[in-house]
Amino acid sequence: MSPHSITTHDHYLNAGYGVRSWLLTTDHKRIAILYMISITFFFFIGGFFAFLMRMELLTPDGDLVSAETYNKLFSMHGITMVWFFLIPSIPSVLGNFLVPLMVGARDLAFPRLNLLSWYIYVAGGLFTLAAMIFGGVDTGWTFYTPFSSTYAHSNVIPVVIGIFILGFSSILTALNFIVTIHTMRAPGLTWFRLPLFIWAMYATSIILVLATPVLAITLAMLGVERIFGVGLFDPALGGDPLLFQHLFWFYSHPAVYIMILPAMGVVSEVITCFARKKVFGYKFMAFSLLAIASVGFLVWGHHMFVSGQSAYAGMVFSALSFIVAIPSAVKVFNWAATLYKGSISYHTPVLYGFGFIGLFTIGGLTGLFLASIAVDVHVHDTYFVIAHFHYIMVGGAVMGYLGGIHYWWPKMTGRLYPEGWAKFAALVLFVGFNLTFFPQFILGYLGMPRRYHVYPPEFQVLNVLSSAGATILGIGYLIPFVYLIWSLRHGKNAGANPWRASGLEWQTTSPPPVNNFEETPVVTGEPYTYAEEESPGG
Amino acid sequence: MMHGFPIFPPAASTTAHQVDALFTGLLIMTVFFSGLIFFCITFFAIRYREGSKASRANARSEHLPLELAWMIIPLGISFVFYVWASTLFAKMHVAPPDATEIYVVGKQWMWKIQHQQGNREINELHVPAGRPVKLIMTSQDVIHSFFVPAFRIKQDVLPGRYSTEWFQATTPGVYHFFCSQFCGTSHASMIGDVIVMEPSQYERWLAGESTGTPMASSGEQLFRQFGCATCHQANNTGRGPSLVGLMGSRVALEGGGAVVADREYVQESILNPAAKIVRGYRPLMPVFRNQLTADQVSQLIEYIRSLGGSPVAAEGSTQ
Numbered sequence: 001m002s003p004h005s006i007t008t009h010d011h012y013l014n015a016g017y018g019v020r021s022w023l024l025t026t027d028h029k030r031i032a033i034l035y036m037i038s039i040t041f042f043f044f045i046g047g048f049f050a051f052l053m054r055m056e057l058l059t060p061d062g063d064l065v066s067a068e069t070y071n072k073l074f075s076m077h078g079i080t081m082v083w084f085f086l087i088p089s090i091p092s093v094l095g096n097f098l099v100p101l102m103v104g105a106r107d108l109a110f111p112r113l114n115l116l117s118w119y120i121y122v123a124g125g126l127f128t129l130a131a132m133i134f135g136g137v138d139t140g141w142t143f144y145t146p147f148s149s150t151y152a153h154s155n156v157i158p159v160v161i162g163i164f165i166l167g168f169s170s171i172l173t174a175l176n177f178i179v180t181i182h183t184m185r186a187p188g189l190t191w192f193r194l195p196l197f198i199w200a201m202y203a204t205s206i207i208l209v210l211a212t213p214v215l216a217i218t219l220a221m222l223g224v225e226r227i228f229g230v231g232l233f234d235p236a237l238g239g240d241p242l243l244f245q246h247l248f249w250f251y252s253h254p255a256v257y258i259m260i261l262p263a264m265g266v267v268s269e270v271i272t273c274f275a276r277k278k279v280f281g282y283k284f285m286a287f288s289l290l291a292i293a294s295v296g297f298l299v300w301g302h303h304m305f306v307s308g309q310s311a312y313a314g315m316v317f318s319a320l321s322f323i324v325a326i327p328s329a330v331k332v333f334n335w336a337a338t339l340y341k342g343s344i345s346y347h348t349p350v351l352y353g354f355g356f357i358g359l360f361t362i363g364g365l366t367g368l369f370l371a372s373i374a375v376d377v378h379v380h381d382t383y384f385v386i387a388h389f390h391y392i393m394v395g396g397a398v399m400g401y402l403g404g405i406h407y408w409w410p411k412m413t414g415r416l417y418p419e420g421w422a423k424f425a426a427l428v429l430f431v432g433f434n435l436t437f438f439p440q441f442i443l444g445y446l447g448m449p450r451r452y453h454v455y456p457p458e459f460q461v462l463n464v465l466s467s468a469g470a471t472i473l474g475i476g477y478l479i480p481f482v483y484l485i486w487s488l489r490h491g492k493n494a495g496a497n498p499w500r501a502s503g504l505e506w507q508t509t510s511p512p513p514v515n516n517f518e519e520t521p522v523v524t525g526e527p528y529t530y531a532e533e534e535s536p537g538g
Numbered sequence: 539m540m541h542g543f544p545i546f547p548p549a550a551s552t553t554a555h556q557v558d559a560l561f562t563g564l565l566i567m568t569v570f571f572s573g574l575i576f577f578c579i580t581f582f583a584i585r586y587r588e589g590s591k592a593s594r595a596n597a598r599s600e601h602l603p604l605e606l607a608w609m610i611i612p613l614g615i616s617f618v619f620y621v622w623a624s625t626l627f628a629k630m631h632v633a634p635p636d637a638t639e640i641y642v643v644g645k646q647w648m649w650k651i652q653h654q655q656g657n658r659e660i661n662e663l664h665v666p667a668g669r670p671v672k673l674i675m676t677s678q679d680v681i682h683s684f685f686v687p688a689f690r691i692k693q694d695v696l697p698g699r700y701s702t703e704w705f706q707a708t709t710p711g712v713y714h715f716f717c718s719q720f721c722g723t724s725h726a727s728m729i730g731d732v733i734v735m736e737p738s739q740y741e742r743w744l745a746g747e748s749t750g751t752p753m754a755s756s757g758e759q760l761f762r763q764f765g766c767a768t769c770h771q772a773n774n775t776g777r778g779p780s781l782v783g784l785m786g787s788r789v790a791l792e793g794g795g796a797v798v799a800d801r802e803y804v805q806e807s808i809l810n811p812a813a814k815i816v817r818g819y820r821p822l823m824p825v826f827r828n829q830l831t832a833d834q835v836s837q838l839i840e841y842i843r844s845l846g847g848s849p850v851a852a853e854g855s856t857q
Contacts, residue, residue, distance in 0.1 A: 138722070138723070144681060241697070281600055330605070336575055337601075341586060343586060368568075449717070
C-alpha cells in the first residue's frame with residue numbers, strides 16, 4: 001500500500017467501483033460528483049464559445065466568424081453558462097455533498113429524487129447540446145420576442161425544450177434541500193446554529209422552487225406562439241412583446257441570486273475558518289440572505305427601463321433595486337469585520353474568498369449605476385452591463401465555486417492538492433478576470449453595444465485588452481483542472497480535518513463513510529467556535 | 539473629439555453632461571467604498587496574520603450599532619442617488635412641446651427616417667443643433683433600440699406601438715447611432731450617423747434634399763388611394779367616424795370605456811380595426827395589416843393630425 005493511500009477505511013468512494021455503482025447510486029456524495037463532472041463538461045463548452053467570441057472581437061471587422069455564427073456563439077455561451085453551469089454549480093455539487101453532512105444527516109430527504117434530478121439535468125443537457133451541434137440557436141440567452149417566436153430561423157424550440165426539462169432538475173434539488181433542512185437536522189442543531197452555507201442553500205432553494213416554474217411557463221408560451229402561431233407576444237398576432245420580458249425577468253433576475261447566494265455561503269464558511277474567528281453578525285448574515293432572496297423577486301423591471309415600460313414603473317423598480325443592494329452591503333461589511341482581530345492564514349480557499357469580496361463589491365456597486373435610471377438609459381445593452389454581470393457571475397459565483405471546491409476538496413476526495421500551484425492559479429484567475437472585464441466597463445460607457453461582432457475601430461484597443469485577459473483567464477481555469485485531477489492519485493492524504501474547521505462535515509472521516517457519520521452527531525453550541533491558538537493547515 | 543485614452547464618449551446634447559455628472563458621482567462613491575473594503579481587508583489581513591503580535595483582546599463577533607450604521611448609511615446614500623437619477627430621468631423622458639418631430643422606422647436591418655417635410659433617409663439622421671428633436675419610432679418586425687451614445691439616450695423601438703425619445707444636440711458634428719437591442723443576423727450593421735447641423739444649414743438641407751412630398755400630403759394621397767374617405771367623411775355622415783379633430787380627443791368605445799386617440803390608437807385602428815370600435819359604429823372596416831408599411835401608417839397618422847387635434851397631449855396622458 002502506498003504512503004498516500006486513503007483506502008484504510010470504508011468510505012463512499014471505495015464502496016463500489018462499477019459503472020452501475022455510480023449510475024444507480026442514491027448517495028448524495030456520489031451524485032454531487034456526477035454533477036461536478038457534468039457541469040465541468042458544460043463549463044468548458046461554454047468557455048470555448050466565449051474564447052471564439054473574444055478572438056473574433058480582436059479586430060473591428062468580422063474576419064473570424066460570420067455574423068450568424070457569432071450570434072449563435074454568444075447565445076450558446078449564455079445558455080450553457082447560465083443554465084448548465086452556474087445555476088447548478090454550487091447547489092448541485094457542493095450543496096448536494098454538504099447539506100446532509102452539515103446538518104448531521106445520513107442523506108438528503110429524498111435520495112431517489114436526487115438521482116432523478118441528475119438524470120433530468122443530463123437529459124436536458126444532452127438535448128440542448130444536440131440542438132446546438134445540429135444548427136444552434138441565435139436568439140441570445142434572453143429569447144426576446146417577437147424575434148425568437150416569429151423571426152428566428154435557428155433551433156429555438158429544441159433549445160427551449162432542453163431548458164424546460166432542465167428546470168425540473170433545479171426544482172427537485174431545491175425541494176430536497178428545503179425538506180432536508182427543515183426535518184433532518186441533528187439533535188441540538190437549531191436554526192441559529194446552522195452554518196451560513198446552509199442558510200444560503202435554503203434561501204437559494206426557495207428562489208429555485210418559486211421562480212423556475214415561471215421560466216417553464218414563459219418558455220412554454222414562447223413555444224406555443226412559435227409552433228401554433230397563438231398570439232401571446234407578437235403584436236402582429238395580437239400579442240404584447242413586453243409581456244415576455246416581464247415574465248422572463250421575473251425568473252431571470254432572481255436567477256442571478258440563485259448564482260450569487262450560494263457563493264456568499266461558501267465565502268462565509270471560508271473567511272471564518274481561515275480567520276479563526278466566528279463570523280461577524282451571524283444573524284444579520286443569515287437574514288440578509290433571506291432579504292436578498294425576497295426583495296430579489298421585486299426588481300425585475302430594472303432590465304426594462306428603456307423597453308417601453310411606463311416611466312413610473314421604472315422609477316419604482318429603480319428604488320427597489322437600490323434597496324436590494326443594502327443586504328449585499330451588509331454581507332461585505334460583515335466579512336471584512338470578521339477579519340478584524342482574527343488570526344488569518346493564507347491558504348488557497350481564502351484567496352478565492354478575498355477575490356470574491358473584491359470582485360463582488362465592484363460588481364455590486366456598478367449595479368447601482370444600472371439602478372440609477374438616467375445612467376442606465378445610456379449604458380443599458382452596452383458592454384457596461386456585460387462587465388457588471390460578469391463581475392457578479394464570474395468574479396462572484398465562479399470564484400465562490402472554485403473557492404468552495406478548494407476548501408472541501410480534501411473532504412470530498414481525502415486528498416490535498418498542491419498548494420503552490422493552487423495559489424498560483426488563483427492569482428492567474430484574478431489577474432485574467434480583471435483584464436478581461438474591467439476594460440468592458442469603459443467600452444460600455446463609450447457606447448459599444450453588446451452582441452456586435454463588428455464594431456467601430458475606436459473600440460479596438462479596449463477589445464484587444466479584454467481578449468488578452470480572456471486568454472489568461474482561460475489558462476487560469478485549466479491549471480486547477482489539471483492539478484485537481486492529478487491530486488486524486490498523487491495528492492497527500494488530507495486527514496479528517498486539514499483546516500481544523502468547525503463544521504459537522506469536518507467531524508467525520510475524509511472521504512466520508514457512506515452513511516456520513518458513525519453515530520448521529522449531537523450539537524451543543526453555536527457554529528464557528530474557533531479558539532485562537534489553533535491554526536488551520538497542518 | 540477626445541484624444542488619447544477617453545473614458546467618456548463625446549457629449550453633444552443638453553443632457554449628456556448631466557448624465558456624465560451623475561456617472562461621476564456614482565464613480566466617486568464606488569471608488570470610495572471599494573477602496574474602503576480593499577483597505578480594510580488588506581490591512582486586517584496583514585495586521586492580523588497568523589502569528590502576528592497584534593492584540594486580539596476583546597474581539598467581538600457582533601455589534602448592533604455597527605450593523606445599523608452600515609445599513610442606514612448606504613441606504614441614505616442610495617436615496618440621494620435615487621432622487622438624483624430619477625429627477626434627471628424625468629427631465630430626459632418628457633420632450634418639450636415645441637420639439638421637431640421626426641419619424642423613425644426600424645426594420646431588419648436598417649433605420650428608415652422620415653422628416654415631416656417629406657425628406658427620407660436611411661441610416662442617417664440630419665438634425666439641427668440647438669433645437670429639441672423628438673423621434674417617433676416604431677418597428678416593422680422585431681424589437682430594435684435607437685441608441686446615440688453622444689446624446690446618452692436610448693429607447694427600444696417596438697412593433698405595433700410608437701415609442702419616443704428626444705434630445706437637443708449642442709455641437710454640430712457626426713455621431714454614431716446603434717441598434718442596441720439584438721434583432722437578428724445583421725444586428726451589428728444596423729448602425730448609422732446622426733449629422734448635427736447649424737439650423738440654417740439644416741434648413742438648406744431640408745429644402746435641397748426634398749424630392750418627396752410632406753408626410754401629411756403623402757398620407758392624404760394614401761387616404762384617397764385606399765378609399766378611406768368613402769366612410770370617414772369630414773362631416774360625419776359616413777359609415778365610419780369623422781377623423782377631423784380626432785388626435786388627442788377622447789373616443790367613447792362600443793361596449794363601454796373610452797380611449798384617448800394617440801398615435802398608437804390610430805395605428806391599431808388602421809392595422810387591426812376590430813380591436814376597438816367607436817361607440818355607435820359597426821365593425822365594417824377591413825384590416826390593413828398586410829397592405830400598409832410602417833412608413834405609410836406614419837404618413838396617414840400625420841395626415842389625420844393635420845385635420846386638427848394634438849397628439850402631444852394625447853401621449854402625455856397615456857404615459
